Amino acid sequence: MAKSVTLREAWAGDADCRTCALRTSMLFADLEAADFEIIHEPIEQFNFKAGAVLYHSGDRDEYMFTVRSGALKLVQYLADGNLRIVRLVRSGDVLGLEALLDECYQHDAVVLQPTELCRFPVQLVQTLAHDNSKLYRELMTRWQRALTEADAWLTELSTGSARQRMARLLLRLIQDSTRNTCQLFNREDMGAMLGITTETASRTVASFKREDLIIEITPTEYLLDVLSLRRIAED
Amino acid sequence: MAKSVTLREAWAGDADCRTCALRTSMLFADLEAADFEIIHEPIEQFNFKAGAVLYHSGDRDEYMFTVRSGALKLVQYLADGNLRIVRLVRSGDVLGLEALLDECYQHDAVVLQPTELCRFPVQLVQTLAHDNSKLYRELMTRWQRALTEADAWLTELSTGSARQRMARLLLRLIQDSTRNTCQLFNREDMGAMLGITTETASRTVASFKREDLIIEITPTEYLLDVLSLRRIAED
DNA sequence: CGCATTGTTGACTGATATCAAGAGCTGTGG
DNA sequence: CCACAGCTCTTGATATCAGTCAACAATGCG
Numbered sequence: 001m002a003k004s005v006t007l008r009e010a011w012a013g014d015a016d017c018r019t020c021a022l023r024t025s026m027l028f029a030d031l032e033a034a035d036f037e038i039i040h041e042p043i044e045q046f047n048f049k050a051g052a053v054l055y056h057s058g059d060r061d062e063y064m065f066t067v068r069s070g071a072l073k074l075v076q077y078l079a080d081g082n083l084r085i086v087r088l089v090r091s092g093d094v095l096g097l098e099a100l101l102d103e104c105y106q107h108d109a110v111v112l113q114p115t116e117l118c119r120f121p122v123q124l125v126q127t128l129a130h131d132n133s134k135l136y137r138e139l140m141t142r143w144q145r146a147l148t149e150a151d152a153w154l155t156e157l158s159t160g161s162a163r164q165r166m167a168r169l170l171l172r173l174i175q176d177s178t179r180n181t182c183q184l185f186n187r188e189d190m191g192a193m194l195g196i197t198t199e200t201a202s203r204t205v206a207s208f209k210r211e212d213l214i215i216e217i218t219p220t221e222y223l224l225d226v227l228s229l230r231r232i233a234e235d
Numbered sequence: 236m237a238k239s240v241t242l243r244e245a246w247a248g249d250a251d252c253r254t255c256a257l258r259t260s261m262l263f264a265d266l267e268a269a270d271f272e273i274i275h276e277p278i279e280q281f282n283f284k285a286g287a288v289l290y291h292s293g294d295r296d297e298y299m300f301t302v303r304s305g306a307l308k309l310v311q312y313l314a315d316g317n318l319r320i321v322r323l324v325r326s327g328d329v330l331g332l333e334a335l336l337d338e339c340y341q342h343d344a345v346v347l348q349p350t351e352l353c354r355f356p357v358q359l360v361q362t363l364a365h366d367n368s369k370l371y372r373e374l375m376t377r378w379q380r381a382l383t384e385a386d387a388w389l390t391e392l393s394t395g396s397a398r399q400r401m402a403r404l405l406l407r408l409i410q411d412s413t414r415n416t417c418q419l420f421n422r423e424d425m426g427a428m429l430g431i432t433t434e435t436a437s438r439t440v441a442s443f444k445r446e447d448l449i450i451e452i453t454p455t456e457y458l459l460d461v462l463s464l465r466r467i468a469e470d
Numbered sequence: 471c472g473c474a475t476t477g478t479t480g481a482c483t484g485a486t487a488t489c490a491a492g493a494g495c496t497g498t499g500g
Numbered sequence: 501c502c503a504c505a506g507c508t509c510t511t512g513a514t515a516t517c518a519g520t521c522a523a524c525a526a527t528g529c530g
Contacts, residue, residue, distance in 0.1 A: 076390045079469035080399075084390045101372070101379055106386065129371070133364070136371045137336070143378035144336055150385035151341065155311045155319045158393040159430055162486070164315075187509065195394055200486060202509055234314035397518070422477065435518055437477055477526070484519075493510070500503085 011046055043120045054109040054117075055096070061105070062122045065095040070115025073189065074107035085192045087149055088112075094142045100125060112185060158195050160235070165194040166204045167233040170214065170224055180224045181217065246281055278355045289344040289352075290331070296340070297357045300330040305350025308424065309342035320427040322384055323347075329377045335360060347420060393430050395470070400429040401439045402468040405449065405459055415459045416452065 045068070048054070054072065055061065067089055074087045086107065089095050098106055099122050129135040156168045169190065173182040184190070184205070191201040208214045213232075215223045280303070283289070289307065290296065302324055309322045321342065324330050333341055334357050364370040391403045404425065408417040419425070419440070426436035443449045448467075450458045 076386060078390055078394060080395070082394060084394055086386045086389050097375075098379055101376055103379065106383060130368060133371075136364070136368075139375060140332075140378060141336055143375060143382065144333055144338065147378065147382050147385060148341060150382060150389065151311060151321045154321050154385065154389050154393060155313055158389060159313060159317060159319055160315070197487060198508090199488080199510085203486095203511080206510065432519060433476090434478085434520080438479080438518090441478065471530105473529085475526100475528080478524085480521105480523085482520085482522105485517090487516075488514085489512105490514105491510100491512085494508085496505100496507080498503100498505085500501105 011044065042124055043118050045116065045118050048111040048115045048117070050111055050113055052111040052115075054111065055105045057105060057108050059105045060099075060103075061096075062099060063096060063119050064099055064122055064125060065117050065119050067091055067093050067095060068116040068118060070117070071112045072115060073110050073112050073193075075110060075192070076107055083192055084195065085189060087146065087153065088193075093145075097139070097143060097146070100139070112189070113183070153193075156233075157193060162194065162196050162200050162204050163207075163232055164235060165196065166190070166201070166208065167213075167229040169193060170208075171226065171229055171233060174224060174226070180226050181221050182224060183220050184222055246279065277359055278353050280351065280353050283346040283350045283352070285346055285348055287346040287350075289346065290340045292340060292343050294340045295334075295338075296331075297334060298331060298354050299334055299357060299360060300352050300354050302326055302328050302330060303351040303353060305352070306347045307350060308345050308347050308428075310345060310427070311342055318427055319430065320424060322381065322388065323428075328380075332374070332378060332381070335374070347424070348418070388428075391468075392428060397429070397431050397435050397439050398442075398467055399470060400431065401425070401436070401443065402448075402464040404429060405443075406461065406464055406468060409459060409461070415461050416456050417459060418455050419457055 048070070054065065057076065069091050071091075072089045072095065073085045074089060075083055076086050077083045089109070095109060095117070096105060098104070102122075125135070125139070129139065152172075156172070157165050159165070160168075170182060173184075174180055175182055185193075187201040187205065188198045190205070191198045194201065196204075205214070208229075209216070211228075213225045213228050215225075217223050283305070289300065292311065304326050306326075307324045307330065308320045309324060310318055311321050312318045324344070330344060330352070331340060333339070360370070360374070364374065387407075391407070392400050394400070395403075405417060408419075409415055410417055420428075422436040422440065423433045425440070426433045429436065431439075440449070443464075444451070446463075448460045448463050450460075452458050
């Protein structure tokens with residue numbers, strides 16, 4: 001079971017947006033310096049360990065989040081107890097957009113890797129957006145990005161054989177595109193992303209290793225044979 | 236192959252939004268009467284027959300649409316030629332939100348049932364939204380609705396056995412909730428929605444019929460045994 | 471009334487789920 | 501430092517569900 005971490009434990013101080021390295025890719029990228037007087041105060045930064053739960057499906061709260069580094073999974077449960085991971089949220093992504101519309105959070109948000117994120121009140125976004133249509137556009141872009149991602153998970157990661165799905169997942173996970181390396185998740189999570197069992201995920205990864213399609217560089221970093229994987233992905 | 240219908244053939248005149256029966260559920264529900272002077276002119280209404288293609292994935296155009304009646308499917312293709320239906324669009328839904336962000340359409344939009352829809356230029360929405368944050372909120376709500384729908388298709392319609400998926404699809408298709416009836420799509424489309432083959436879709440529907448879980452009332456209308464289907468859906 | 475399309479069904483095959491056992495790893499406490 | 505408990509990962513044997521290929525029935529259209 002995921003060990004829960006209270007927000008207090010994860011609290012890492014107030015954020016300094018002015019000096020945020022990710023500022024240009026963040027939600028508030030387009031704001032003027034003057035705006036930071038308003039927004040600085042209520043933004044707080046948190047550091048989470050793997051397994052921490054940021055929020056649960058059905059919770060209603062007035063916070064949104066931006067991820068500075070790390071990764072989270074968005075999980076949904078079925079009536080029969082099964083679960084699917086419906087999306088990954090990574091550095092630069094926004095989390096909890098639904099709170100802006102006063103809706104419940106739609107997923108469990110669970111930390112996969114050590115994660116730094118900033119939390120800010122929905123009210124702040126509403127205030128800033130009110131006379132700044134650039135921010136509205138930025139918000140809509142985030143929604144569209146999530147939607148494109150959701151569609152891709154359906155067509156790429158939930159269609160075809162286990163080998164095809166796994167190959168497509170690995171290709172999506174490439175971080176450092178110059179070196180074609182990526183970090184694997186545990187088999188259970190990979191299964192939940194692809195709609196296959198843990199055992200099939202394990203067998204598929206193991207078989208990719210034996211065929212040298214993926215090579216362990218460090219325990220956490222794998223080198224991908226992108227061309228071969230792409231051939232498998234496209235059948 | 237879908238027979239293509241040109242927009243000219245489908246043109247049904249300028250829309251009269253003032254008297255639109257769906258006005259309260261439509262995108263422009265909150266606008267004042269005065270606004271209709273501006274918006275009336277460039278909105279046109281079209282009637283499409285099943286099989287018509289509204290737009291193709293990758294097309295870039297400056298129009299959005301609202302569906303007055305009928306249904307469309309949003310289709311995405313994989314590199315290996317396979318396809319998935321990623322969402323249905325029905326009465327009251329908005330289509331082509333991505334055009335608002337100057338992006339290409341992300342799917343093929345194909346008419347499933349005779350459909351009336353209104354087309355309006357992106358520019359109009361931008362103009363109206365500029366000093367009307369209610370419209371922005373309405374737009375974000377539409378995006379969130381699409382996203383929730385996309386997530387549900389992944390967890391409900393792409394997870395579990397063919398019987399479970401089909402049962403969940405049928406339950407989603409209920410139109411008239413007092414009578415628990417729905418209209419079926421052809422087996423190929425149902426297969427593409429559920430990530431199963433046409434044959435498996437056919438077998439599953441046929442077996443539901445034999446078990447009286449669905450009963451044909453008219454050639455286009457089926458009565459559902461909701462409780463039993465729900466039991467199957469939840470395993 | 472044919473012809474084309476869609477739906478149904480059968481036989482067979484193959485991929486993945488399931489159940490089970492063991493291997494490898496990590497952290498804990500004696 | 502070692503032994504052990506609790507994980508996750510891997511692998512094997514078997515069962516089952518769905519895919520594939522093929523034939524034919526039903527339906528609709530010109």
